[in-house]
Amino acid sequence: MWRFKPFMPKEQTGLEGRTIDIGNLKVHVRNAIAEGGFSCVYLARDVLHGSKQYALKHIIVNDEESLDLVLKEISVMKSLKGHPNIVTLHAHAILDVGRTKEALLVMEYCDQSLVSVLENRGAGFFEEKQVLLIFRDVCNAVFAMHCQSPPIAHRDLKAENLLLGSDGLWKLCDFGSTSTNHKRFEKPEEMGIEEDNIRKHTTPAYRAPEMWDLYRRELINEKVDIWALGCLLFRICYFKSAFDGESKLQVLNGNYRIPELPKYRASIIDLIRDMLQSSPDARPDITQASALLDWPFICINLGVVPCKWSVA
Missing domain, CATH: 1.10.510.10 (Transferase(Phosphotransferase) domain 1)
Structure with missing residues (x-):
């Protein structure tokens, strides 16, 4: 399973250039395109279908409250999948990393x-x-x-x-x-x-x-x-x-x-x-x-x- 170190806000995460398996997708992580307090969104490319691009959201899950928020986000996106005006969730994973968890959401890319x-x-x-x-x-x-x-x-x-x-x-x-x-x-x-x-x-x-x-x-x-x-x-x-x-x-x-x-x-x-x-x-x-x-x-x-x- 993919392992990586947690990142601090406003610092480089080290995910750029990595290739990660998430669900049934294999993606190559490119540059960061958005940052939040405990999350970062990257542009990612489908390894098997190079023309496909995704937005990869990486979230640090420090406690039960933040885990609930991630699970809620995943649940809502799955329930609305296929709607033309809802960003599509293609794959997701929640990883155990030491004392914390980290979530990876592969979503439709919008520029x-x-x-x-x-x-x-x-x-x-x-x-x-x-x-x-x-x-x-x-x-x-x-x-x-x-x-x-x-x-x-x-x-x-x-x-x-x-x-x-x-x-x-x-x-x-x-x-x-x-x-x-x-x-x-x-x-x-x-x-x-x-x-x-x-x-x-x-x-x-x-x-x-x-x-x-x-x-x-x-x-x-x-x-x-x-x-x-x-x-x-x-x-x-x-x-x-x-x-x-x-x-x-x-x-x-x-x-x-x-x-x-x-x-x-x-x-x-x-x-x-x-x-x-x-x-x-x-x-x-x-x-x-x-x-x-x-x-x-x-x-x-x-x-x-x-x-x-x-x-x-």
């Missing part, structure tokens, strides 16, 4: 993220058709998660977690933050645990009001993704965040402003407002959100044929 596309466009805003294409793909991915039983909430929808596939479709990634534990938190000790989870596994700029203030005692469920979709649609349209992200009061008070330019159809602006309702009960679900944009009409105009996963 751009939505955040990199937004940052590289300068002042060139998207045309309405481009906005709808991106948002359609995101909604299809969220629909597939929310129609599971129980619904799977992603809980960290953001531009960084949307990747552009080689097939031209936008794909959702990073499923370690997902949850099916939908509940109101009543007891202080439960609130403390959930507040810690929220702080560690969600992004402030996309965090719903009920996650900022558990003492509102509102149901925390998949509607947190609808709020995040509102923030995401705002960013796709205007290239900036609806909220500063660090301002709890700004979010709780719904203090944001729709810019005058660029101009988009009223249905898009109305959808942003509907998804950014402070109360989760007032927000549409993913099917309603799609209907508000007249989804069948949009699919026809974009030349899209809805697939079995589609909200259409």
Whole structure:
């Protein structure tokens, strides 16, 4: 079995140039393309089929909590395999390395993220058709998660977690933050645990009001993704965040402003407002959100044929 030394954040891991067997795949590890606190993503090439490239995610698993996150990510990706707007998991392995474990996830390679596309466009805003294409793909991915039983909430929808596939479709990634534990938190000790989870596994700029203030005692469920979709649609349209992200009061008070330019159809602006309702009960679900944009009409105009996963 493949063995290698754990790496520290921001240091070279030594995986470059190695050939590793993971599941039924043999991959040659090339350069690192992304880094996190305890993870690193590499570009890898299929040894038997040299034209195939993968993203190899290497995760240091220091404790039971981080192991649970890895297992959750694997489970969700396997349950959604085949969805055109979910990054495909091709193979995975969890290795014992001394006192720790290390996880290897071989995933579909996508060479751009939505955040990199937004940052590289300068002042060139998207045309309405481009906005709808991106948002359609995101909604299809969220629909597939929310129609599971129980619904799977992603809980960290953001531009960084949307990747552009080689097939031209936008794909959702990073499923370690997902949850099916939908509940109101009543007891202080439960609130403390959930507040810690929220702080560690969600992004402030996309965090719903009920996650900022558990003492509102509102149901925390998949509607947190609808709020995040509102923030995401705002960013796709205007290239900036609806909220500063660090301002709890700004979010709780719904203090944001729709810019005058660029101009988009009223249905898009109305959808942003509907998804950014402070109360989760007032927000549409993913099917309603799609209907508000007249989804069948949009699919026809974009030349899209809805697939079995589609909200259409």
